[in-house]
């Protein structure tokens with residue numbers, strides 16, 4: 589049973605400056621929760637209640653968010669604000685949150701390697717990248733965990749993108765697997781130029797990995813961008829025996845990108861029971877007014 593999740597959150601968030609100058613990008617709110625909370629909630633829904641944050645300097649607010657805040661709790665209790673009190677207090681019990689510092693930004697593979705002291709060599713774990721928010725109504729991570737349980741192989745999330753975007757991602761060379769939406773991945777290339785991309789199936793920020801990846805990462809030299817790439821370590825494993833790819837059939841937003849962030853905000857707001865109806869009515873009217 590996989591119980592642990594590793595969340596690399598050391599990135600600088602340069603695409604969102606100046607907003608991310610003093611606030612970690614993972615703390616940017618989508619409606620009323622920071623982006624990282626959606627990721628931790630996704631872990632918990634899938635049964636992963638042990639979450640390791642791989643952080644860097646200036647990321648302390650993320651840990652604070654998942655900790656108790658007794659002065660605020662007392663103030664809310666005094667004012668009789670029970671719902672707010674529950675929301676604030678429950679966050680501290682959502683999962684067991686641990687953290688470790690990456691120290692130097694040496695790549696995603698290096699960030700994952702930081703988990704080697706927390707995850708046993710024979711234990712499997714999930715990696716979730718904070719920029720990718722997946723529709724909370726879809727049990728996609730659960731599907732990946734099931735595929736890992738069944739095959740014992742590393743599992744990556746795959747998604748089709750237009751060819752002009754493949755250079756931004758890890759790209760997979762695949763053949764159909766034994767189930768619908770499942771692939772055998774023979775090869776992975778990190779951010780190839782379009783003419784060297786084996787397909788337009790890219791790796792989205794969800795992975796289920798066996799502890800054996802740590803030994804492979806130890807031996808993986810710096811690759812693209814002179815960084816230790818998780819994609820390269822997975823390529824080493826895929827060269828031995830295909831790994832598993834699962835097509836992401838749920839909505840996914842790249843919240844590290846301004847447009848993706850806006851889309852995620854709109855969709856999450858529209859789905860909210862307390863806000864959705866009124867928000868959509870306003871949005872419709874706003875668009876109609878502009879089109880008139």
Ligand code: G1P
Nearest residue numbers: 696717757758790791792793819
């Ligand atoms: C990372 C991975 C890349 C993957 C992407 C998904 O890249 O290295 O293989 O496709 O996440 O979002 P990054 O976006 O951190 O540069």
